[in-house]
Amino acid sequence: MPVIESEEHKGLRAAVSALGNRYGRAYFTRTVEEGVPASELWADAGKLGYLGVNLPEEYGGGGGGVAELSIVLEELGAAGCPLLLLVVSPAICGTVIARFGTEAQKREWLPGLSDGTRTMAFGITEPDAGSNSHRITTTARRDPDTGDWLLTGRKVFVSGVDIADATLIVGRTETVSAKEGRTGHLKPSLFIVPRDTEGFHRRKMDMELSAAEKQFELTLDDVRLPADALVGDEDAGLLQLFAGLNPERIMTAAFAIGMGRYALTKAVEYARDRTVWKAPIGAHQAIAHPLAQAHIELELARLMMQKAAHLYDAGDDVGAGEAANMAKYAAAEACVKAVDQAVHTLGGNGLTREFGLASLVTAARVSRIAPVSREMILNYVSHQTLGLPKSY
Numbered sequence: 001m002p003v004i005e006s007e008e009h010k011g012l013r014a015a016v017s018a019l020g021n022r023y024g025r026a027y028f029t030r031t032v033e034e035g036v037p038a039s040e041l042w043a044d045a046g047k048l049g050y051l052g053v054n055l056p057e058e059y060g061g062g063g064g065g066v067a068e069l070s071i072v073l074e075e076l077g078a079a080g081c082p083l084l085l086l087v088v089s090p091a092i093c094g095t096v097i098a099r100f101g102t103e104a105q106k107r108e109w110l111p112g113l114s115d116g117t118r119t120m121a122f123g124i125t126e127p128d129a130g131s132n133s134h135r136i137t138t139t140a141r142r143d144p145d146t147g148d149w150l151l152t153g154r155k156v157f158v159s160g161v162d163i164a165d166a167t168l169i170v171g172r173t174e175t176v177s178a179k180e181g182r183t184g185h186l187k188p189s190l191f192i193v194p195r196d197t198e199g200f201h202r203r204k205m206d207m208e209l210s211a212a213e214k215q216f217e218l219t220l221d222d223v224r225l226p227a228d229a230l231v232g233d234e235d236a237g238l239l240q241l242f243a244g245l246n247p248e249r250i251m252t253a254a255f256a257i258g259m260g261r262y263a264l265t266k267a268v269e270y271a272r273d274r275t276v277w278k279a280p281i282g283a284h285q286a287i288a289h290p291l292a293q294a295h296i297e298l299e300l301a302r303l304m305m306q307k308a309a310h311l312y313d314a315g316d317d318v319g320a321g322e323a324a325n326m327a328k329y330a331a332a333e334a335c336v337k338a339v340d341q342a343v344h345t346l347g348g349n350g351l352t353r354e355f356g357l358a359s360l361v362t363a364a365r366v367s368r369i370a371p372v373s374r375e376m377i378l379n380y381v382s383h384q385t386l387g388l389p390k391s392y
């Protein structure tokens with residue numbers, strides 16, 4: 001893995017940064033206050049080829065990988081415009097369809113996901129499963145007469161369902177054995193559920209979060225889907241699921257690093273200028289050192305994110321799994337710390353709407369909780385990497 005960023009990546013970084021800064025934090029805050037998605041920025045990013053930079057060229061994408069897509073999200077975040085749907089629409093859904101979808105599914109979805117004219121949300125979390133996704137109960141069964149799928153279950157916290165054309169729902173198919181009939185054994189499977197499908201109900205959750213994307217509780221009430229709503233192979237569920245979840249973790253790291261960088265930049269600008277004694281507050285090591293530490297930790301997290309992206313793009317799903325988890329952990333911790341220190345650096349102004357940093361406190365915490373919590377990553381590393389026994 002080259003440690004020096006290629007000219008191509010530097011160019012992409014600079015171009016996306018210019019786009020993000022053209023819109024800027026004020027634009028993003030306005031969309032949040034108005035409760036509307038950042039559609040203009042999304043459309044422009046799509047036209048410029050940034051949203052589908054990871055998707056195959058033959059379906060309208062840029063032919064790159066998650067390494068390039070993570071640069072896009074990081075730079076938009078660093079400009080104060082983190083687009084959460086980049087994590088789900090091109091990164092999870094686009095990747096899963098590109099890798100496991102049928103030719104018809106690719107032709108139907110990838111061009112739109114690439115240019116941003118269509119979006120797809122992703123729903124796995126359930127109220128009674130939470131971090132234990134092995135426990136999900138949303139179940140798909142076949143209508144023996146028509147071959148249709150009937151999907152029943154509940155999801156929570158699913159982002160962007162109101163604006164996405166469809167949601168990729170993780171359900172379980174009931175295994176039917178030729179000898180014994182229905183076995184009751186359940187396997188994870190992925191289904192494309194268009195937004196207005198009958199029986200697919202959504203209720204907006206009341207979140208204390210300043211974000212353009214809203215979260216939804218979903219009820220799937222015998223949702224009837226055609227046979228081709230299933231993405232990939234019914235028998236390769238877990239492998240396909242992780243092919244989407246690893247990019248999700250890498251992209252959450254990019255989201256966190258971008259946000260951390262944005263907060264740190266604001267804090268440094270302030271600390272250089274604000275003077276209440278002889279020198280600006282940034283001359284006091286009590287202010288300077290934690291900011292320097294935040295910078296180092298964000299840089300370290302980026303290195304691990306780049307490693308994870310490199311492994312994933314090289315086709316090493318297993319190696320990428322561990323690195324993606326560690327990158328998400330490191331980035332979230334660095335982001336939470338950078339935001340906290342940024343707010344503190346501004347003193348009272350850290351909590352004013354004018355300076356706009358306080359709302360990042362909750363936003364930063366999201367990266368510690370979702371899509372997999374800090375503790376579940378520590379569990380993963382304890383068990384998978386260190387070989388320690390499991391308590392659950």
Ligand SMILES: Cc1cc2nc3c(=O)[nH]c(=O)nc-3n(C[C@H](O)[C@H](O)[C@H](O)COP(=O)(O)OP(=O)(O)OC[C@H]3O[C@@H](n4cnc5c(N)ncnc54)[C@H](O)[C@@H]3O)c2cc1C
Binds near residue numbers: 130
């Ligand atoms: C803003 C936001 C957007 C989201 N968007 C989406 C989305 O688009 N699609 C989607 O499917 N989901 C989404 N989620 C859901 C998110 O992935 C879950 O919140 C997350 O996986 C944690 O699950 P939970 O909230 O049920 O927490 P729980 O599983 O109830 O965990 C609660 C606490 O217990 C800890 N814990 C649980 N088990 C263990 C254990 N074995 N050992 C140690 N500690 C443990 C956790 O670390 C956590 O701190 C979103 C969440 C948020 C907040």
